[in-house]
Amino acid sequence: MSLINTKIVLKKRPNPSVTEDLFEKITDDIRDLVADEFLVEVIYLSIDPAMRGWISSVGNYSEPVPLNDPMRSFGVGKIISSKNNEFLENEFVVGWLGWQKYSIVTSKSIQMKIPSNEVPLSANLGVLGLNGITAYAGLVDKCCPKEDDTVIVTTAAGSVGSAVGQIAKIYGCKTIGLTSSNEKKLICINDFKYDEVINYKEVNDISSELKKIVPGGIDCFFDNVGGIQFDQIMENLNVGARVVICGTIGMPSYPIPSGPRINRTLLIKRAKIEGLLVLDYFDRYSKIYEKLSRWFKEGKLINKEDISEGLETAPQSLIRLLEGTNLGKQLVKV
Amino acid sequence: MSLINTKIVLKKRPNPSVTEDLFEKITDDIRDLVADEFLVEVIYLSIDPAMRGWISSVGNYSEPVPLNDPMRSFGVGKIISSKNNEFLENEFVVGWLGWQKYSIVTSKSIQMKIPSNEVPLSANLGVLGLNGITAYAGLVDKCCPKEDDTVIVTTAAGSVGSAVGQIAKIYGCKTIGLTSSNEKKLICINDFKYDEVINYKEVNDISSELKKIVPGGIDCFFDNVGGIQFDQIMENLNVGARVVICGTIGMPSYPIPSGPRINRTLLIKRAKIEGLLVLDYFDRYSKIYEKLSRWFKEGKLINKEDISEGLETAPQSLIRLLEGTNLGKQLVKV
Numbered sequence: 274m275s276l277i278n279t280k281i282v283l284k285k286r287p288n289p290s291v292t293e294d295l296f297e298k299i300t301d302d303i304r305d306l307v308a309d310e311f312l313v314e315v316i317y318l319s320i321d322p323a324m325r326g327w328i329s330s331v332g333n334y335s336e337p338v339p340l341n342d343p344m345r346s347f348g349v350g351k352i353i354s355s356k357n358n359e360f361l362e363n364e365f366v367v368g369w370l371g372w373q374k375y376s377i378v379t380s381k382s383i384q385m386k387i388p389s390n391e392v393p394l395s396a397n398l399g400v401l402g403l404n405g406i407t408a409y410a411g412l413v414d415k416c417c418p419k420e421d422d423t424v425i426v427t428t429a430a431g432s433v434g435s436a437v438g439q440i441a442k443i444y445g446c447k448t449i450g451l452t453s454s455n456e457k458k459l460i461c462i463n464d465f466k467y468d469e470v471i472n473y474k475e476v477n478d479i480s481s482e483l484k485k486i487v488p489g490g491i492d493c494f495f496d497n498v499g500g501i502q503f504d505q506i507m508e509n510l511n512v513g514a515r516v517v518i519c520g521t522i523g524m525p526s527y528p529i530p531s532g533p534r535i536n537r538t539l540l541i542k543r544a545k546i547e548g549l550l551v552l553d554y555f556d557r558y559s560k561i562y563e564k565l566s567r568w569f570k571e572g573k574l575i576n577k578e579d580i581s582e583g584l585e586t587a588p589q590s591l592i593r594l595l596e597g598t599n600l601g602k603q604l605v606k607v
Numbered sequence: 608m609s610l611i612n613t614k615i616v617l618k619k620r621p622n623p624s625v626t627e628d629l630f631e632k633i634t635d636d637i638r639d640l641v642a643d644e645f646l647v648e649v650i651y652l653s654i655d656p657a658m659r660g661w662i663s664s665v666g667n668y669s670e671p672v673p674l675n676d677p678m679r680s681f682g683v684g685k686i687i688s689s690k691n692n693e694f695l696e697n698e699f700v701v702g703w704l705g706w707q708k709y710s711i712v713t714s715k716s717i718q719m720k721i722p723s724n725e726v727p728l729s730a731n732l733g734v735l736g737l738n739g740i741t742a743y744a745g746l747v748d749k750c751c752p753k754e755d756d757t758v759i760v761t762t763a764a765g766s767v768g769s770a771v772g773q774i775a776k777i778y779g780c781k782t783i784g785l786t787s788s789n790e791k792k793l794i795c796i797n798d799f800k801y802d803e804v805i806n807y808k809e810v811n812d813i814s815s816e817l818k819k820i821v822p823g824g825i826d827c828f829f830d831n832v833g834g835i836q837f838d839q840i841m842e843n844l845n846v847g848a849r850v851v852i853c854g855t856i857g858m859p860s861y862p863i864p865s866g867p868r869i870n871r872t873l874l875i876k877r878a879k880i881e882g883l884l885v886l887d888y889f890d891r892y893s894k895i896y897e898k899l900s901r902w903f904k905e906g907k908l909i910n911k912e913d914i915s916e917g918l919e920t921a922p923q924s925l926i927r928l929l930e931g932t933n934l935g936k937q938l939v940k941v
Contacts, residue, residue, distance in 0.1 A: 499870040521870045532868045536833040536855045539882035546880050548873035 276303045280343040281372040281587050286330050289525075291595055295328065296344065296372075296588040303375055311355035313366060313376045317580075319347040319398040320590045320603040322497075322522050329526065335552070343371035344587065348607075349387065349397050350376065360386070367397045372587045374607055384558055392566055393576075399602035400436050400576040405565045406558060407551040408436030411495055411517040413444075414554075415547050420445035422492035423511075425483075427502050430457035432577075432602035433519060435465045437495045439574050442466055449487060451479070451502055453597055460600065464575060479505035490514075498523035504533050516546040522595070577601030610637045614677040615706040615921050620664045623859070625929055629662065630678065630706075630922040637709055645689035647700060647710045651914075653681040653732040654924045654937040656831075656856050663860065669886070677705035678921065682941075683721065683731050684710065694720070701731050706921050708941055718892055726900055727910075733936035734770050734910040739899045740892060741853060741885040742770030745829055747778075748888075749851040749881050754779035756826035757845075759817075761836050764791035766911075766936035767853060769799045771829045773908050776800055783821060785813070785836055787931050794934065798909060813839035824848075832857035838867055850880040856929070911935030 277300055284297045306312060327338050327345050338345045348370035352362055359380065360366065368383035370376040387397050399405065411433075418424055424441040428434040429450025438448045438461070450467040452458055453474055461470040469486045476482045479502060483491070490511035496503055497520035510516070524530055538544065554561065568574040579599040581590045584607045594603045611634055618631045640646060661672050661679050672679045682704035686696055691714065694700065702717035704710040721731055733739065745767075752758055758775040762768040763784025772782045772795070784801040786792055787808055795804040803820045810816045813836060817825070824845035830837055831854035844850070858864055872878065888895065902908040913933040915924040918941045928937045 496870075499868065503870065518870050518873045521874060524868060524870060526871065529867045529871070531865045533863045534833065534858060534866045535869075536830075536837065536852050536858060537860065537863070539852045539880060540855060540884065541882070543882045543884050543887060545882075546873060548875070548877045548879075550874065550877050553877060 276375060277301070278303050279374045279584060281584060282341050282343050283328055283338050284340065286328060286337075286340075287325070291325060291328070291592055293588045293592065298585055303377070306354065306356045306377060309357050309379050310377050311352050311357045311360045311379075313350035313370055313378060314353045315348050315350040315370045315374055315376055315607045317349050317395045317398055318370070318372060318584075318587060318605040318607060319402060319404075320587065320594050320605060321347070321403065322520055322594060324591055325522075325595060326526070331527070343373045346370065346372050346587075347384075347398060347403055348376075349394055365394065367402060372584065372605075374584060384555065385562065392569060395578055395580070395604055395606075396569065396576045398604055399432055399578060400439075400574050401562060401565050401569060403551055404432040404602060405436045405574070406554055406561050407433050407519060407549070408440055408495075409561050409565060410551060410554040410557075411519050411549040412437050412440050412493065415517040415549055416493035416495065416515040418444045418446050418493050422446045423449065423487050423489060424493040424495065425449040425451070425487075425491050425506055426495045427451045427498040427506075428520075428522070428597075429461050429467060429470060430465070430600070431497065434495070434497060435461070435577065436574065438465045438467050440568075441493070443568060443573050446493070447487070449483070449491075451498075451506075457600070460577070464577060473502060480508045483509045495519060500524045500530070500532070507535055507538055510538065510542045510544050512542050512544075514542055514544040516544060518546060518548045578604055580604045580606050582606050610709060611635070612637050613708045613918060615918060616675050616677050617662055617672050618674065620662060620671075620674075621659070623861075625659060625662070625926055627922045627926065632919055637711070640688065640690045640711060643691050643713050644711050645686050645691045645694045645713075647684035647704055647712060648687050649682050649684040649704045649708055649710055649941045651683050651729045651732055652704070652706060652918075652921060652939040652941060653736060653738075654921065654928050654939060655681070655737065656854055656928060658925055659856075659929060660860070665861070677707045680704065680706050680921075681718075681732060681737055682710075683728055699728065701736060706918065706939075708918060718889065719896065726903060729912055729914070729938055729940075730903065730910045732938055733766055733912060734773075734908050735896060735899050735903060737885055738766040738936060739770045739908070740888055740895050741767050741883070742774055742829075743895050743899060744885060744888045744891075745851040745853050745883040746771050746774050746827065749883055750827035750829065750849040752778045752780050752827050755781065757781045757783065757821050757823060758827040758829065759783040759785070759821075759825050759840055760829045761785045761832040761840075762854075762856070762931075763795050763801060763804060764799070764934070765831065768829070768831060769795070769911065770908065772799045772801050774902075775827070777902060777907050780827070781821070783817070783825075785832075785840075791934065794911070798911060807836060814842045817843045829853060831855075834858045834864070834866070841869055841872055844872065844876045844878050846876050846878075848876055848878040850878060852880060852882045912938055914938045914940050916940050
């Protein structure tokens, strides 16, 4: 094997912000494959908010990325050589490939072979990838939306949020999105077909705004943010509401911030809140993928992408994502 | 009808504490029954923490008790006259009878006729009454306990808490109770057979104590309290834990107090929190009652009572309950 690999490795942990100097580009030789391994040429990388947690020193649901290892990342790629009978040259896969040009993996790192079903390769990292699976799991499985339910989503234009909004429409729900700019608000309305969208930076008080636009209250709440947006939406729950916590990007991780206690709201509204981790759904990945790709081909789910060119742009893309300046699923074309 | 009724009516709302002068004893004549009504002689009244909410001016899951009306209360009694073909003289019923000697009701106010199954009448307001139904609904229905799960209960010696602890033992769980005195701690161990009991007034830090006694973490958490006890138990949840909020007696109602945000805990632990209101289980009351009374007759569920004699002791009994000085289910023998 005479290929040279390029990797972006983690050199330091955030303190507390995520900056480009946490990462370093290195090159090295690619070693020979051993039994069961195969070599994947990485084509697209998925940039995700969860990366903020992965590079912190505090383990949460997954171990911290070790220093000097390539940054953990989901990606799609093409198998270019293999010592595994089930993963053959020229097949495409989606899985944990890392921020690098080539990835030596076993089946354990692979989520799925990409079926040749004529969807664009990059969509497998967006609405047909982790983001779509997350949206489906949180909305359909945890929030159990019924026709005519009112569903509210934070980071409504984001890659998870926009999939939630679209799937909720497929289920016949009224959809309300919260987003951070008028540019994103337009995308929410025109592309993702939300019924109502609030640019939370332009309203004084989300709670009163919601009382105006959805006086009937909220049945399902898919939250990616936490903090004040969470608090104000919680004030508008209906009896029997279902809330899923998918992310907390609007809250500092440590020290644990304070906020209004929600015990009495949960009690009075007999509401349910549940945390969602998409890793728990990996055994159902292919089944959920089938549903999502059917909707995608029927035009009911669209995929918006914000693609950055070149592996070396990965750290900057992550920062853009955490700042919320990306428009659509943040990807890196390697 | 020449009977004279004695009632305890609500004269004022708490501001903010519950004091005897909120109530007043009055007498009046009992009017004639109209079609579908029947007259119940009230025998025992159930004194419940939820009463604090019912007398406040802010509606929650039920309307505030109107001023000058008899205090809303669950009770058991005997039908002494009837214009309803389904409720006959000499039958015993459990339902919304109010703080009064006699109650004119229709079937709407009645939860159940008491089957002649040889359990003491007062047990129908304790472990076979709302408290037992609440414990069953919250633990079995919301927390789905499995054998060998660790179940923790606040107000462990209370009438709901002690039923939760006992039902959890029937399900093969390890049970941990939190209580407020060594006297109650002994009752928890000797009568309710908890595996471990913490007198939270005697430990510096509930969370560290739990790490010692249940290093394996908490699978099910039945909370009647909120506040600091809630916070510290939440730090010890297992992945996939189920939490039910049944009460918030340790938290002020208004203004809404602040506390550590739980979003990240829910996310990382993929935990579920749900509010429970026993009213939602009234259509299953008789079915749950059957199970509870079978366990009761088998000696697997015991009922401890703290009975105060005389209708006029009802306000003081409520205050005792809210102060936590009662030992066992607080009842009033009318």
